[in-house]
Amino acid sequence: MTKQAILAGVILVVLLSAGAFGQDRPEAVVDSSNLTGAILPAPVTNIEAKNHKYDDGERIDLFWEKSVDDPDNIFGYKVYRIDKDGASELVRELLPGTTEYFDEEVENDVPYQYIVAVVGEAGEAPSEMTPEVMAAWEFFNFSKLNILILGFIVCGSVLFFISSAKSGKKLFIRKIGGLEALEEAVGRATEMGRPILFIPGILDLDDVQTLAAITILGKVSRVIADYDSKILMPVSRSLVMTSARETIKESYMSAGRPDGYNDNMVQYITDEQFGYVAAVNGIMVREKPATCLYLGAFFAESLILAETGNSIGAIQIAGTARPGQLPFFVAACDYTLIGEELFAASAYLSGDPKQLGSLKGQDIGKIVAMSAIILGTLAMTFASAWELGFMQSLLDILNSIFVTN
Amino acid sequence: MDWQIFGVWLAAFMTLGIISFLYKDNVFYKAAEAIFIGISAGYWFIVFFWDSMVGKFYVQAIESPEPEHHVWVGLILGILMLARLSNKVGWIARWPLAFVVGATAGLYMMMFFVSNAMVQVQSTIMPLWETGDGWFTVFNNIVIIIGVTCGLVYFFFSKKHEGAFGVAAKIGIWFLMVTFGASFGYTVMSRMSLMLGRLDFLFGTWLEMIP
Amino acid sequence: MKRLIPVLITSIVGTVLVFSVFFPMAETWGEDFSLFFDIIAVFAFFLGGGNLVRVHLIKVLNKKGDWKFSIVTLIAFAITLTAGLFKFGSVDIAASVTAEGTWMQTIFNNIIAPLSSTMYALLAFFVASASYRAFRAKNREATILLIAAFIILLGRTPLGMFMTGWIPEWFSIAQIPNLAVWIMNGPNLAGQRAILIGVGLGVVAMSLRLILGMDRTYLGSDHD
Numbered sequence: 001m002t003k004q005a006i007l008a009g010v011i012l013v014v015l016l017s018a019g020a021f022g023q024d025r026p027e028a029v030v031d032s033s034n035l036t037g038a039i040l041p042a043p044v045t046n047i048e049a050k051n052h053k054y055d056d057g058e059r060i061d062l063f064w065e066k067s068v069d070d071p072d073n074i075f076g077y078k079v080y081r082i083d084k085d086g087a088s089e090l091v092r093e094l095l096p097g098t099t100e101y102f103d104e105e106v107e108n109d110v111p112y113q114y115i116v117a118v119v120g121e122a123g124e125a126p127s128e129m130t131p132e133v134m135a136a137w138e139f140f141n142f143s144k145l146n147i148l149i150l151g152f153i154v155c156g157s158v159l160f161f162i163s164s165a166k167s168g169k170k171l172f173i174r175k176i177g178g179l180e181a182l183e184e185a186v187g188r189a190t191e192m193g194r195p196i197l198f199i200p201g202i203l204d205l206d207d208v209q210t211l212a213a214i215t216i217l218g219k220v221s222r223v224i225a226d227y228d229s230k231i232l233m234p235v236s237r238s239l240v241m242t243s244a245r246e247t248i249k250e251s252y253m254s255a256g257r258p259d260g261y262n263d264n265m266v267q268y269i270t271d272e273q274f275g276y277v278a279a280v281n282g283i284m285v286r287e288k289p290a291t292c293l294y295l296g297a298f299f300a301e302s303l304i305l306a307e308t309g310n311s312i313g314a315i316q317i318a319g320t321a322r323p324g325q326l327p328f329f330v331a332a333c334d335y336t337l338i339g340e341e342l343f344a345a346s347a348y349l350s351g352d353p354k355q356l357g358s359l360k361g362q363d364i365g366k367i368v369a370m371s372a373i374i375l376g377t378l379a380m381t382f383a384s385a386w387e388l389g390f391m392q393s394l395l396d397i398l399n400s401i402f403v404t405n
Numbered sequence: 406m407d408w409q410i411f412g413v414w415l416a417a418f419m420t421l422g423i424i425s426f427l428y429k430d431n432v433f434y435k436a437a438e439a440i441f442i443g444i445s446a447g448y449w450f451i452v453f454f455w456d457s458m459v460g461k462f463y464v465q466a467i468e469s470p471e472p473e474h475h476v477w478v479g480l481i482l483g484i485l486m487l488a489r490l491s492n493k494v495g496w497i498a499r500w501p502l503a504f505v506v507g508a509t510a511g512l513y514m515m516m517f518f519v520s521n522a523m524v525q526v527q528s529t530i531m532p533l534w535e536t537g538d539g540w541f542t543v544f545n546n547i548v549i550i551i552g553v554t555c556g557l558v559y560f561f562f563s564k565k566h567e568g569a570f571g572v573a574a575k576i577g578i579w580f581l582m583v584t585f586g587a588s589f590g591y592t593v594m595s596r597m598s599l600m601l602g603r604l605d606f607l608f609g610t611w612l613e614m615i616p
Numbered sequence: 617m618k619r620l621i622p623v624l625i626t627s628i629v630g631t632v633l634v635f636s637v638f639f640p641m642a643e644t645w646g647e648d649f650s651l652f653f654d655i656i657a658v659f660a661f662f663l664g665g666g667n668l669v670r671v672h673l674i675k676v677l678n679k680k681g682d683w684k685f686s687i688v689t690l691i692a693f694a695i696t697l698t699a700g701l702f703k704f705g706s707v708d709i710a711a712s713v714t715a716e717g718t719w720m721q722t723i724f725n726n727i728i729a730p731l732s733s734t735m736y737a738l739l740a741f742f743v744a745s746a747s748y749r750a751f752r753a754k755n756r757e758a759t760i761l762l763i764a765a766f767i768i769l770l771g772r773t774p775l776g777m778f779m780t781g782w783i784p785e786w787f788s789i790a791q792i793p794n795l796a797v798w799i800m801n802g803p804n805l806a807g808q809r810a811i812l813i814g815v816g817l818g819v820v821a822m823s824l825r826l827i828l829g830m831d832r833t834y835l836g837s838d839h840d
């Protein structure tokens with residue numbers, strides 16, 4: 001009797017669910033072994049499977065509206081993928097409340113269909129099967145077209161002013177205090193017969209601030225070579241050591257003093273942040289450099305180094321792009337290169353008109369940024385205050401230019 | 406010997422050695438420094454070695470049933486680095502250096518342009534009209550927009566900071582100083598708590614004077 | 617020639633990676649670079665570690681300066697390398713080199729961690745001396761920095777409320793904790809954004825100079 005009742009219940013539920021939601025659903029797609037005669041939860045609706053745009057053909061995005069029984073009467077959702085042969089595979093079990101799933105285990109240009117089943121006490125209530133969808137490969141990511149265009153504008157201005165400077169056009173570049181003081185600081189160290197300490201930050205060569213530091217080192221070491229002064233450069237990364245040695249050697253070569261160079265000018269200490277700081281502190285108090293340069297990526301050690309430098313009476317010039325560390329350098333050093341100035345320093349010090357031209361190009365980028373802020377603010381203000389349609393259009397255009405996701 | 410107690414004593418001597426630097430450079434600091442350098446240099450090399458050479462290269466290029474052959478490029482570039490050991494072919498070591506510099510420049514150029522420049526510009530487009538958040542928000546928006554534009558004026562390289570432009574640059578540097586002051590003030594308390602943490606170790610864990 | 621090839625490598629790799637973000641098939645190339653970089657860095661360490669050993673060995677052999685401490689450094693370096701390479705203390709050779717019970721973990725917990733924390737904690741004193749220095753500075757910029765720092769500092773402690781809690785509610789912005797919040801969300805945010813935008817543009821220009829080969833001192837000279 002009980003068996004018959006269960007069988008009748010199963011048949012009833014299957015018939016009901018088939019009549020309510022299913023047409024051409026392959027059999028045995030969903031697991032209905034748990035059916036007990038209780039009422040199945042309501043299935044999800046508006047299920048949609050889409051090729052993920054602008055990728056390498058590796059993803060299909062699945063969206064649906066959750067079951068009306070979510071969250072009280074369901075355990076969760078199961079996503080089934082059906083391939084072109086009709087074979088189904090459970091790809092993921094999801095928690096109640098979920099309304100999307102991104103399938104990244106699909107093959108390029110192969111058709112798939114999907115079913116999302118709601119799992120309840122009585123079993124699984126499957127959705128309609130989605131139409132066939134393929135993960136298509138796209139060559140260009142058009143969602144980033146605005147970035148490419150803006151990038152071209154900024155890079156184009158940099159290149160334009162570089163070529164303009166090349167053709168002999170004079171460019172004005174304002175004085176940057178910290179960089180103007182550099183030669184004087186090197187001269188002072190030479191007069192005092194004390195070394196110059198150069199700290200290129202604590203990150204490796206795969207950080208742009210370290211790259212900036214190495215490019216500045218090229219110019220500073222040239223001045224040091226000219227003055228026949230001594231440079232001390234303890235580093236915390238082996239790659240930085242190698243590139244710094246190449247840089248300093250080149251400076252001594254071009255200064256016509258190849259004999260002045262030796263590898264010991266650059267010394268690897270340790271990759272450990274505070275181990276490095278402990279060693280640099282030791283070098284400072286023992287060697288007493290007359291000038292300390294901290295240029296690159298710094299973290300908590302910025303103040304430890306700068307204050308130790310202060311205690312030995314060194315002239316200190318610092319520069320970093322990390323806003324969190326700039327205050328400590330500003331408070332403890334004689335000069336600080338703030339953010340953008342660090343990246344401009346090498347071009348500034350080179351005195352090469354072409355490189356100086358690139359600084360003028362950067363300024364065009366700033367004009368674009370400032371114009372966008374002012375125009376966008378006005379457009380947003382007028383659009384919200386007086387609901388002016390054309391202002392809203394202008395705002396939409398600006399948003400589409402600066403959108404990044 | 407109880408190794409745990411030995412560990413605490415060792416840590417305590419290291420701590421005191423480093424703190425003693427505040428008085429002056431001394432033999433205890435030098436000892437702590439020497440141990441710190443030797444141990445940490447070895448430690449990080451070992452960690453990088455197992456993580457990169459075994460965890461990444463060996464697993465992906467050799468052990469995997471579907472080996473990723475492009476990982477060998479990294480190994481070849483790495484081996485080229487070792488050319489620096491020879492005076493004769495040392496210049497070959499510039500190739501991996503050039504690769505790293507080019508890749509860093511290329512990779513971060515767009516990344517910084519998007520995450521720093523574009524995102525910040527878009528976030529600074531704000532209404533100067535009350536839209537439900539109150540007039541104080543409008544005032545704050547005005548402050549931010551003036552601050553950002555004047556800050557950018559300060560960074561201009563190709564124009565003299567004089568006249569109206571000079572005034573804007575001056576306002577810009579004031580905003581930057583407020584930013585620096587805010588970061589400074591924000592950090593002071595956390596730095597104090599670091600020292601309290603070390604004192605807690607010395608007087609609590611080591612000397613057991615704090616219950 | 618010795619410089620031409622590296623300059624070309626920088627330019628080609630740089631240009632390819634600049635454009636890689638726009639082409640889905642190349643979007644993961646940045647991750648590949650990180651992987652290559654990690655492997656290159658390990659080999660570079662042979663040069664760095666070699667330098668460390670050489671410098672200290674020379675000091676010991678010449679009995680120069682604090683040469684006795686160089687012996688300590690060399691021994692500490694050798695012990696850590698040996699313990700790590702042979703995974704001393706590890707029950708399973710496949711387990712992480714810093715897993716529970718390994719020598720490396722013990723070294724980290726009892727030497728590296730306390731030394732690092734103490735070095736970090738020295739900042740408490742240095743922050744105090746830097747504050748004093750800023751306090752003594754007589755120019756307008758330093759004064760602005762100091763006032764902002766002072767307000768934020770007081771705003772994060774009960775003293776701020778104690779000092780200005782009497783200010784009526786309608787002018788509550790003048791209460792130090794509220795003023796501190798406003799400084800963080802207003803002028804501080806503006807300054808941060810100006811710096812970030814400038815850095816974004818600065819990185820673009822510097823990267824272009826490197827990719828175009830205008831700045832190449834890091835590649836050494838043609839003469840060696």
